[in-house]
Amino acid sequence: MNSRAAIGVVVALAAAGVLCLGGIGYGQVRAYLAAGQQPAAGAPGCGAAGTAQVRVAGTVKVPGFTAEQAANGRTIVQVGQQMAVPPRGWVIAVATAMQESNLHNLGDLGARNDHDSLGLFQQRPSQGWGTPQQVMDPVYASRKFYERLLKVSGWQQMPLTVAAQRVQRSAFPNAYAKHEPKAAALVGAVSGGADLAGQQPGQCAAPAEVTAGGWVNPVKASVGSSFGPRGGRLHAGVDLITARRTVIRAASAGTVIKAVCDGATARARGCDVDGSPSTPGCGWFVDLQHADGVITRYCHMIQRPLVSAGDHVAAGQQLGLVGSSGHSSGPHLHFEVHLHGDRSSKGAINPVPWMKNHGAPLGGTA
Incomplete structure (x- = not known):
């Protein structure tokens, strides 16, 4: 394959005052941009378009x-912008191309070619x-990738x-996930922060988006007791103070590890009644396993969770309802984030910066 002429990635930072974090997170985007770049006027925010095109603000490498x-990744993102595909689709498309071709526009590789697969997405003319x-x-x-993705019901969740597998029908259906963090970083860089504008054109990220x-x-909900x-x-988490029976949603797609009454709570007084500051345990709670060893925990539900161990859940799917079971002095969601697959307190991190850097900042009012 002949290499394409090397070109820089043209990017523009979103203006410092734009905090409508519907995408990867402003901090993560900044980390992948060279120092000294100036924000472009009219940088994307929560305006009418929501899919602003890349603005020239200097040439950087990612x-x-x-x-x-990087140039091929930029092309994929720009096509998604032109088609008004939500930013989540850009990440899926870039991660798919990373798996299929390592973001190289591959021609016929002769004996090494997989059937008649060609190009960035290894699409087959015969198919x-x-x-x-x-x-x-x-x-x-x-x-063509986006056209087929948009036909997949519920793809955003x-x-x-x-x-990706619903589009590609790959022989290795689980291979795409490992590329998601790096694909997200590339999308943030080459889009100049346009991925921060929210999931739908003209909207900022709402709770279930x-x-x-x-x-x-x-x-x-407002953040009460902090991590520490x-x-x-x-x-090991933060308390999100909100009304009893408020819907609790999965913070990201994953698999349910546990959906039970905490053993300590069960032994003390059970989970079907309000707890107290002297009651031990999480009450009714759910643990979710996500990609890259990330685990999220949701405590003090009012009743048995709506999911069970082994269930695969979508981002934003309802897990249960806010209550006050277990070690609790009033209705709230106790929310935790753990890394490296460690469900103990040793694996817990402060969920406030984590969620902010992943585009879904905690806080606000219901």
Whole structure:
């Protein structure tokens, strides 16, 4: 394959005052941009379009990508913008191309070719994707990918690997997930922050809307007790104060690990009554396993959760209702984020910066 001429990635930072975090998170985007770049006038925010095109503000390179890969990623994003595909679709498309071609526009590889697969997405002319010349055109190939993605019912709430597989029908259906973090970073860089504008054109992220990175605010509620030491032990999450029976949503797609009455609560007084500051345990709670060893926890539900261990849930799917079971002095959701697959307090991190950097900041009023 002949390499395309090396070009820089043209990006523009969103203006510093734009905090409508519907995408990957402003901090993550900034980390992938070279120092000294100036924001472009009219940077994307929560305006009428929501899918603003990239503005020229200097030439930078994106760490971890060659100029060719970044240019192909930029093409995929721009086609998605032109088609008014929500930013989540851009991440899915870029991650798919990373798996299929490593973001190279591959021609016929001879004996090493997989059947008649060609181009960024390894689309097969024999399977109705277009002529060989068409699927070798990155713009055409990207458009065909998005056309099929948009026909998948509920694709925005699906785990990335599921949505990609519904389009690609790959022999390795779980391979796409590993590319999601890097794809999200590339999308944030080459879109100049346009992915921060919200999931739907003209809207900021609402509680049940999925960000480009695949995250959702579990409840829109004010933050009460914060993460950190409390009474000689770690308060391993934050308390989101809201009304009894407020809907609790999955913060991201994943698999239910536990959906039970905490054993300590069950032994003390059970989970079907309000707890107290002297009652131990989480009450009715759910643990979800997400990609890359991330776990989220949802405590103090009012009744048995609506999901069970082993269930696969979509981002934003209802898990249960806010209550006050377990170690609780009033209705609220106790929400935790754990890393490295560690459900203990050692794996817990402060969920406030985590959710902000993933485009679904905690806080606000219901």
